[in-house]
Amino acid sequence: MTAEEKTDALARAAARFRGAHKSRIAAVAAGLAAALLLALIALTGSGYTLQFSTDILAAVTLAYGWNLISGFTGYLSFGQVSFYGIGAYATSILVLRAGMPWYFAVCCAGLLGALAALVLGPIMLRLRGILFALGMLGLARILEVVFNNWNYAGASLGLSLPPALTPVSVYAGMALLALLGFLLNAFFAHSGFGLDAMSLNEDETAAVALGVPATRVKVIAFALSALLPAAAGGLVAWNRSYLDPSSAFDPTLDLETIVFVLFGGVGTLWGPLFGATVLMLVAEEFLVYLPHFELALYGLVVIATVLAFPGGIVGIFNRFGYLRRPIILAPAILPAGEPPQKRPPRADEAPVLEVKDLEVRFEGLTALDGVSLALKRGETVAIIGANGAGKTTLFNTIAGFVPPSRGEIRFFGRDVTRLPTFRRAQLGMARSFQIPRSMPMLSVWENVVLPARHGKERQRAVEHTAWVLHVSGLAPMWRDRAGRLPPGHQRQLEFARVLALAPEIAFLDEVMAGMTVEEREVVRAAIRRLPEFGVAAVVLVEHVISAVADLADRMVVLDFGRKIAEDTPQRVLRDPAVVRAYLGEPR
Ligand code: ATP
Numbered sequence: 001m002t003a004e005e006k007t008d009a010l011a012r013a014a015a016r017f018r019g020a021h022k023s024r025i026a027a028v029a030a031g032l033a034a035a036l037l038l039a040l041i042a043l044t045g046s047g048y049t050l051q052f053s054t055d056i057l058a059a060v061t062l063a064y065g066w067n068l069i070s071g072f073t074g075y076l077s078f079g080q081v082s083f084y085g086i087g088a089y090a091t092s093i094l095v096l097r098a099g100m101p102w103y104f105a106v107c108c109a110g111l112l113g114a115l116a117a118l119v120l121g122p123i124m125l126r127l128r129g130i131l132f133a134l135g136m137l138g139l140a141r142i143l144e145v146v147f148n149n150w151n152y153a154g155a156s157l158g159l160s161l162p163p164a165l166t167p168v169s170v171y172a173g174m175a176l177l178a179l180l181g182f183l184l185n186a187f188f189a190h191s192g193f194g195l196d197a198m199s200l201n202e203d204e205t206a207a208v209a210l211g212v213p214a215t216r217v218k219v220i221a222f223a224l225s226a227l228l229p230a231a232a233g234g235l236v237a238w239n240r241s242y243l244d245p246s247s248a249f250d251p252t253l254d255l256e257t258i259v260f261v262l263f264g265g266v267g268t269l270w271g272p273l274f275g276a277t278v279l280m281l282v283a284e285e286f287l288v289y290l291p292h293f294e295l296a297l298y299g300l301v302v303i304a305t306v307l308a309f310p311g312g313i314v315g316i317f318n319r320f321g322y323l324r325r326p327i328i329l330a331p332a333i334l335p336a337g338e339p340p341q342k343r344p345p346r347a348d349e350a351p352v353l354e355v356k357d358l359e360v361r362f363e364g365l366t367a368l369d370g371v372s373l374a375l376k377r378g379e380t381v382a383i384i385g386a387n388g389a390g391k392t393t394l395f396n397t398i399a400g401f402v403p404p405s406r407g408e409i410r411f412f413g414r415d416v417t418r419l420p421t422f423r424r425a426q427l428g429m430a431r432s433f434q435i436p437r438s439m440p441m442l443s444v445w446e447n448v449v450l451p452a453r454h455g456k457e458r459q460r461a462v463e464h465t466a467w468v469l470h471v472s473g474l475a476p477m478w479r480d481r482a483g484r485l486p487p488g489h490q491r492q493l494e495f496a497r498v499l500a501l502a503p504e505i506a507f508l509d510e511v512m513a514g515m516t517v518e519e520r521e522v523v524r525a526a527i528r529r530l531p532e533f534g535v536a537a538v539v540l541v542e543h544v545i546s547a548v549a550d551l552a553d554r555m556v557v558l559d560f561g562r563k564i565a566e567d568t569p570q571r572v573l574r575d576p577a578v579v580r581a582y583l584g585e586p587r
Pocket of ligand 1: 362365367385386387388389390391392393394
């Protein structure tokens with residue numbers, strides 16, 4: 001690409017950004033106007049209209065709550081109703097037994113729901129996918145059984161709630177909760193924290209390797225997503241004047257909420273609002289005009305829409321360029337950027353990396369058997385060995401993905417053997433993956449700013465990200481979705497994310513696999529430049545020996561998890577033991 005073409009591409013990107021910015025302002029203005037109009041209709045209409053409007057706001061609130069943990073963060077929950085029930089009971093007990101004013105009790109219920117999620121999160125969020133969904137379903141059922149047998153809370157007979165609230169106050173409370181839900185979702189859609197959450201949705205393994213504190217992020221997302229149904233539960237209970245375990249922990253509430261978000265657009269800011277509002281209105285119309293076919297028609301509308309438009313209503317808008325999520329932390333125009341500040345070596349500097357007597361076992365198999373390795377500043381070491389020799393396991397153990405059963409890992413003298421993966425990444429231990437693990441639904445910019453932002457204030461993170469994009473040749477496509485990049489660019493992105501961590505040591509796992517000779521030369525040139533970018537030491541795993549023989553100062557050979565040789569590439573490649581184990585017997 002010529003300089004002129006590059007300038008053109010950047011100018012087009014800036015124009016697109018300005019257009020998107022204007023459309024966002026228009027969307028918010030239209031949303032506010034619609035909300036005011038609906039409030040006017042609700043407050044001046046009949047009692048039925050007010051009740052129905054309150055029900056819609058409750059549905060929107062629940063949908064926004066679910067979207068935080070399941071839409072943005074990717075932990076599909078079938079049991080958010082647990083928090084709804086906890087909130088309903090907490091409010092009722094606080095008002096009935098402690099005489100607390102209801103609005104105060106609702107706030108306490110919301111906080112209690114969030115607190116329950118903070119306690120449960122570290123346990124429940126160890127599960128992923130369908131296991132988490134079923135775990136949450138199980139939690140709701142357990143709570144239902146507990147409340148069915150808890151006399152203080154009315155057991156299976158439930159609690160009668162005296163009419164303490166006016167319909168208008170319930171409506172106003174629910175409107176505030178729906179607004180809180182919108183603001184929390186807006187925070188996720190626009191902030192660095194939201195980007196961390198979305199990266200877990202995309203690829204949690206890659207995210208922690210890029211320094212994302214996964215447990216903290218998902219537990220906070222879970223707590224925020226619990227706050228909304230818990231507070232809403234308190235309000236709905238007092239709106240119904242009666243509360244029992246089967247209605248408080250009703251699984252259909254979760255099912256409806258999930259359908260609302262699927263219909264509106266999962267993991268989007270506007271999806272829960274559109275989905276809940278439109279489907280509540282559709283269901284109401286079917287109920288009035290076609291009461292016998294209501295459920296069937298409702299199901300048909302949902303299935304047809306989701307099949308035709310997997311992105312839901314927001315997906316349809318997106319197709320025409322509206323309501324697209326802004327690219328997080330992206331400037332209007334890509335700046336030239338600044339390289340990271342190099343840390344000057346200290347006189348008494350410990351080795352960059354020391355691995356001592358590392359042993360890793362997978363059930364019966366010893367994948368690493370007493371491997372030791374040390375790297376000083378300025379060194380590049382290549383690790384070679386036949387398939388299954390333990391090279392990737394060595395990377396995974398040093399990076400923190402696999403706990404060793406014996407041995408020690410020190411980084412600049414600091415013992416990091418038990419440090420979580422994300423902390424090692426933040427300290428400057430960066431790794432690439434054998435098969436590129438870009439986050440396809442995030443933009444190229446977001447893939448790179450994700451590791452670049454840790455420990456930096458915003459402007460420095462932006463400058464650093466821009467620099468990485470220029471250096472790695474990804475600047476022209478910085479606003480594109482990573483999933484749309486061709487395979488060559490995917491590898492460049494993998495490399496860019498390593499640079500974005502401003503690492504002290506880079507572990508590159510078969511970065512040249514499957515490349516043509518020309519492509520390999522580009523990568524080899526980039527690896528040679530790593531010290532220039534502040535990288536103190538490089539570890540390469542490679543099968544293409546010729547590609548690394550002249551890059552590495554030393555070669556380490558693994559065979560069945562054992563280190564069988566370590567020397568200069570020239571000597572290692574002449575070592576008869578290596579020739580036998582890896583290169584094959586000489587004829
Ligand atoms: P390749 O060049 O094919 O990538 P490698 O040298 O990187 O191979 P590893 O992937 O580290 O080798 O595997 C070393 C041994 O450990 C192999 O026998 C592999 O089957 C085994 N292994 C690796 N990961 C696991 C795991 N999670 N569970 C059980 N065994 C594993």
